[in-house]
Amino acid sequence: MAPLVPEIIGNEFNFVIALLIGVAFGYILEQAGFSSTKKLVGLFYGYDFTVLRVFFTAGVTAMIGVLLLAHFGLLDIRLIYVNPTFLWSALVGGAIMGAGFIIGGFCPGTSVCAASIGKLDGWAFIFGSLIGILAFAEFYPILEPIYLGKAMGPVRIDVFFGLSPVAWAFILTAIAILAFYGTTWVEYRVRKKQLKFSPLTMRRTYLVSVVPFVFILLAVVIPSRNDRIQKQVADKKEQGKCVFKEISADKLADELVNNYYKVNLIDVRTKEEFESGHLPLAINIPLSEFLDRKYEDYFKQKHKTNIFYSNDSTTHKEACLTAQFVGKSNNLILKETADDFERIIFHAQKPEPLAGKEAYEEYLFRSGAARKLTELQTAFENLNKPVIKEVIKATGGCS
Numbered sequence: 001m002a003p004l005v006p007e008i009i010g011n012e013f014n015f016v017i018a019l020l021i022g023v024a025f026g027y028i029l030e031q032a033g034f035s036s037t038k039k040l041v042g043l044f045y046g047y048d049f050t051v052l053r054v055f056f057t058a059g060v061t062a063m064i065g066v067l068l069l070a071h072f073g074l075l076d077i078r079l080i081y082v083n084p085t086f087l088w089s090a091l092v093g094g095a096i097m098g099a100g101f102i103i104g105g106f107c108p109g110t111s112v113c114a115a116s117i118g119k120l121d122g123w124a125f126i127f128g129s130l131i132g133i134l135a136f137a138e139f140y141p142i143l144e145p146i147y148l149g150k151a152m153g154p155v156r157i158d159v160f161f162g163l164s165p166v167a168w169a170f171i172l173t174a175i176a177i178l179a180f181y182g183t184t185w186v187e188y189r190v191r192k193k194q195l196k197f198s199p200l201t202m203r204r205t206y207l208v209s210v211v212p213f214v215f216i217l218l219a220v221v222i223p224s225r226n227d228r229i230q231k232q233v234a235d236k237k238e239q240g241k242c243v244f245k246e247i248s249a250d251k252l253a254d255e256l257v258n259n260y261y262k263v264n265l266i267d268v269r270t271k272e273e274f275e276s277g278h279l280p281l282a283i284n285i286p287l288s289e290f291l292d293r294k295y296e297d298y299f300k301q302k303h304k305t306n307i308f309y310s311n312d313s314t315t316h317k318e319a320c321l322t323a324q325f326v327g328k329s330n331n332l333i334l335k336e337t338a339d340d341f342e343r344i345i346f347h348a349q350k351p352e353p354l355a356g357k358e359a360y361e362e363y364l365f366r367s368g369a370a371r372k373l374t375e376l377q378t379a380f381e382n383l384n385k386p387v388i389k390e391v392i393k394a395t396g397g398c399s
Helices: 013-031 037-045 050-071 087-104 108-116 120-138 140-147 165-190 199-221 225-234 236-241 249-262 271-276 293-300 313-326 338-346 357-379
Strands: 151-153 263-267 305-309 330-334
Touching: 013 108, 037 050, 037 087, 050 165, 050 199, 087 120, 087 140, 108 120, 120 140, 165 199, 225 313, 249 263, 249 305, 249 338, 249 357, 293 313, 305 313, 313 330, 338 357
Parallel strands: 263 305, 305 330
Antiparallel strands: none
8 A cells, every 4th residue: 555644644544544545436436337247248248338438547547647747756656566567377367357357247346346335246256256365375386387477577568668658658548549439439339329429529529539648748848857957957047046155174074073963975976986985974875866856855954964075076066056956955065075085184294393383283183083083984884875765665456
């Protein structure tokens, strides 16, 4: 089940929301006539294609909704669970369920719908389902090679055929609309009725056919969230508006030693560069991954200051600018590069005997900071990676 409410409210409330949705779903099924075997099997005999239209409408609506929400950055598509494909069990199971659908007139969900309003055939179907479940469990050792055969993982059709999500949305929507027209023609032929549409009905039909494509085109015409942010970052005018607040190597060392809990020191170099060597207490968020939603909390938080660094001042300035467009957090950039910080703090040169008091105090501070930073890094070794909230995928669904 998906997390239907924020975790701060409480996971138990998810069950309340799920119950309400389940009741509403059952009510809609019954009102649509899905508790009637005559309406359901009409799909196979050609006189009623309500089932096909309902499922196509639901699928296309959900698909376009997911496409647009993900495009505009309102939905993290990683949260959507894709059932893993086991080809042989899918084929065999589909054939068994299809045969049961024709013979019994129900699928598992609609049988429960029928049983809930007191239909005996619905209860009989549920009883048969339970027998099938027990038989499957009993003979599972024999059926396991088929059940787990040809494992293909979480396959998506658009990825499998090398299509973009928008292209697949156009194709599936076109298939659905053609199916609506085709099944309407078949229904009238089977019922031996003449297919006639008034001008008003024709206009409404054309309008309904066009609307889904208009919504899909929004994902083509309107730039996505990531595209908008990247364009803003590349815009010279936007860059000119940004005042980069810098922090020196000495000041950063002091903050890390005394106020490390108030700072996110973010290394924006690649993972390979980070692993080859990084500043103490730093976490790694490569600039190329800044728009990944799993890091969004870092850029929107208010209680810590983000300090970006790299070995190229242009890179960490771009990172700072990107973070400002993603969120509203407090951002600073290291005035020096990572190598400079290493040289200044960890390889501080002892002043000459005749050097002034200020130079000697500076050396004592830097050498002391280097020692304390090394101790802190050892104590907080788990801070070498950003703390990323675990992604909880929605599982389950209608069979």
